[in-house]
Amino acid sequence: xxxxxxxxSSKNSDHVAxxxxxxxxxxxxxxxxxxxAVEAKSVAYCPxxxxxxxxxxxxxxxxxxTGANVENASYPVGTCAERVTIGKAVTEGHRGKFKVIxxxxxxSPPASPCGMCRQFIREFCDLTxxxxxxxxxxDYVVLRLEDLLPLSFGPEHLQxxxxx
Ligand code: THU
Numbered sequence: 006x007x008x009x010x011x012x013x014s015s016k017n018s019d020h021v022a023x024x025x026x027x028x029x030x031x032x033x034x035x036x037x038x039x040x041x042a043v044e045a046k047s048v049a050y051c052p053x054x055x056x057x058x059x060x061x062x063x064x065x066x067x068x069x070x071t072g073a074n075v076e077n078a079s080y081p082v083g084t085c086a087e088r089v090t091i092g093k094a095v096t097e098g099h100r101g102k103f104k105v106i107x108x109x110x111x112x113s114p115p116a117s118p119c120g121m122c123r124q125f126i127r128e129f130c131d132l133t134x135x136x137x138x139x140x141x142x143x144d145y146v147v148l149r150l151e152d153l154l155p156l157s158f159g160p161e162h163l164q165x166x167x168x169x
Contacts (some may be wrong), residue, residue, distance in 0.1 A: 007150055009132040009169055010146055010148070011146065012114050012140075012144050012145070012146055013144065013145050013147070014114070014142075014143070014144050015035075015039055015139065015144065015145055016034075016146075020027055020116075021035055021036075024031070024135075024137075024145075024147050024164045025033070027147075028071075028105070028147060030063075030104075030105055030119075030135070031154075034063060034067070034105070035137075036063075037063045037069055037070065038063060038105060038107040038137060039061075039107060039109070039137070039139055039143065039145070041059075041061035041071050041107070042059045042061040042067050042071070042108055042109040042137075042139060043059055043139060043143070044059065045059030045060055045061060045071040045072060045073045045090075045109070046058065046059035046109055046110070046111065046144070047059075047088070047127075048072060048073045049073035049074050049075075049086070050073070050074070050075045050076055051074055051076050051083075052076060053076050053078075053080060053083070056074075056078060056110070056111070057073065057074070057110065057111055058073060058074045058085065058086035058087075058108060058109070058110050058114065058116070059071065059072075059086060059108070059109045060073065060074050060086035060087050060089070060090040060106065060107065060108050060109075061090070061106075061107045061138050062074050062090050062091065062094050062103050062105070062106050062107075063103065063104040063107075064094055064099045064101070064104070064107075064131070065099065065100075065101025065103065065104065065106040066099070066101070067104075068083045068099075070090055070093055070094040070099065071090060072088040072089035072090030072091075072092075072093050073086045073089075073090075073110065074089065074144040075095055077091055082107060085118070085119060085121070085122050086108060086145060087106065087108060087118050087125065087126060088121070088122055088125045090106075091103070091106075091125060091126065092127060095129070101131060102130055102131055102134070103126075103129050103130045103134065103136065104128065104129070104134065105136075105137065106118075106134065106135075106136050106137070107136075107137040107138075107139065108136070108137070108138050108139065109139040109140075109148055110140065110141070111141045112141055113140040113141050113142055113144065114140055114146070115138035115139060115140040115146045116138065116140075117136070117138050117148075117153060118138075118153065119135065121124070121149065123150070123153050123154040123157075124157070124158075125143050126150060126160050127150065127158075127159060128153055128159065130150055131150070132149065132150050132151035132157070133149050133150070134149060134150045134152065135137040135147050135149055136148055136149070136150060136153060136156065
């Protein structure tokens, strides 16, 4: 059976302090990421699903880049908030490993990044990077990328000698 996953409250200062300590995030960064991810839901373009997802990314230089899901009349063409945000950050010139990714939705309990986004995140982050997932009540779950995507494939695997 899968282990139980804690749902924490961003209104509980003990929960937030423990998360910040465990994942090496400042209290200010946690609150900024939460607020910016929640705010980013307002720019989601989701007329087909009506399911808003906001995302906030803490970059290597401690700036925050935000984004939201962008859907399309040809449904599979739509893009998740995480990939919109990471693509935006990369094309704004952010090249170092991202430090934290936060996502926010209007449901409860929190939603987690889809499989395709987990792989997309994998390209630009350490396996230990925390992913903060906020629900409609600002309760949250935090897990590391390696928890959401075990035994993953990444850029370093393409460097392994494959013989001649
Ligand atoms: N969505 C995201 O933006 N991120 C995820 O990780 C899961 C799903 C979006 C895609 C689509 O616009 C809507 O949520 C419903 O699937």
